[in-house]
Amino acid sequence: MNFSLVIPCFNESKNIPILIKKYKNFLKDKKNELILVNNGSNDDTDKILKKYLRYRNIKTFKVKKNIGFGHGLKKGLMFANGKMIIYSHADLEVNPKDIMKSISIYNKNKFKKKIFIKGNRINKIKNYWSLLDIFFSYSLTLISSILLQKKIFDIHAMPVLFSNDLKKKVGYYPNDFSIDLSIYLAAKKNDYNIIRFPVNFNKKKENLERVVVIV
Numbered sequence: 457m458n459f460s461l462v463i464p465c466f467n468e469s470k471n472i473p474i475l476i477k478k479y480k481n482f483l484k485d486k487k488n489e490l491i492l493v494n495n496g497s498n499d500d501t502d503k504i505l506k507k508y509l510r511y512r513n514i515k516t517f518k519v520k521k522n523i524g525f526g527h528g529l530k531k532g533l534m535f536a537n538g539k540m541i542i543y544s545h546a547d548l549e550v551n552p553k554d555i556m557k558s559i560s561i562y563n564k565n566k567f568k569k570k571i572f573i574k575g576n577r578i579n580k581i582k583n584y585w586s587l588l589d590i591f592f593s594y595s596l597t598l599i600s601s602i603l604l605q606k607k608i609f610d611i612h613a614m615p616v617l618f619s620n621d622l623k624k625k626v627g628y629y630p631n632d633f634s635i636d637l638s639i640y641l642a643a644k645k646n647d648y649n650i651i652r653f654p655v656n657f658n659k660k661k662e663n664l665e666r667v668v669v670i671v
Contacts, residue, residue, distance in 0.1 A: 458487040459559060460538030460620075464528030465492055468546040469500040476508060478552040482559075489513045492546075493532040496522025526635030533623055542617045549657045550575075550614050558617045561651060572643035573617040575655035576610050583658045600637060606644050612636045613655065618643060 461482060465472060472492070482488055492508075494501050496519045505516040517535060519528050529543055542558060544550045558573045565571055577583075580590050597609045612633060626642040629635055643650060 457489050457538040458485065458540065459617075460489050460491060460536035460541050461555065462491045462493065462529060462532035462536055462541065462543040463546050464495040464525055464532060465497065465501055465505075465546040466495040466522055466525075466528070467497045467499045467501065469497070469504045471546055471548055472501065472504045474548065475546060475552075476514075479555070481556060482552070483511070483513055486513055489515060489536075489538060491515045491517065491532045491536060493528045494518040495525070495528030496520060524631035525633050526629060526638075527631040529635055530629040530631075536620065536623075539620060540617060541620055541623070542615050544615045549659065551656065551658075554653075554655045555615050557653065558615050561653060562617055565649070565651065568649045570619065570643075570646065570648040571617075572622070572640075572648040572650045573615075574610075574640065574650065574652055575613040575615055576652040577613045577657045578654045579656055583656050585657075585659060589659075604641065606641065608637075608640060608644065610652075611640060613652075613657075615655075616640075618648070622646070622648070 461479070463475065479490060483490060490513060492505055492514065494505055494516065502518060508514045509516065515535065517531055519531055533541060540562060542555060544555065554575060561573055562571060593610065596611055600611060601608055616639065622642060625646050626639055628638055630638055
């Protein structure tokens with residue numbers, strides 16, 4: 457496998473068909489795999505995922521009880537066979553085009569031995585972020601940088617792309633969203649070439665797409 461894209465899904469039954477459609481370019485390459493983790497959902501996620509079992513490069517796994525995003529992501533990462541791993545959210549905040557952009561960036565830099573590619577969220581006000589969201593994001597960056605004495609920023613930005621062997625270098629896999637920090641920090645400590653690129657997390661777009669599905 458070339459790339460494994462891991463997406464934990466918690467109560468995202470309405471978004472999954474949209475995700476599959478949006479990732480069609482990724483799935484065209486049969487050496488890529490999409491791993492959808494039912495992260496303890498209590499809606500129709502399991503039923504929806506079973507419809508895609510006929511696709512060879514779509515894998516689904518079920519976590520019985522939801523104990524956090526990190527737990528679901530960890531389960532998906534353990535089953536990823538790709539030389540390179542990408543992970544993202546299922547809530548439509550991450551534009552699938554950015555997944556392909558991260559792959560394009562990797563292809564231009566793959567001569568480097570250790571690569572870690574991560575989005576950097578821009579235009580937060582234009583993308584309908586609340587002031588509380590912005591405050592929380594910058595506060596987390598500042599506190600983490602001071603405590604860990606590492607220059608890090610926009611910790612929860614996605615997509616994230618890295619080589620499969622980084623999995624063994626992550627010392628601790630938290631069950632919550634701090635798994636982003638743990639993986640990011642492992643890349644920093646192991647001297648990975650970290651490449652950040654601009655992405656838009658449009659919160660209004662996410663809500664609009666969900667409305668379209670409901671209607």
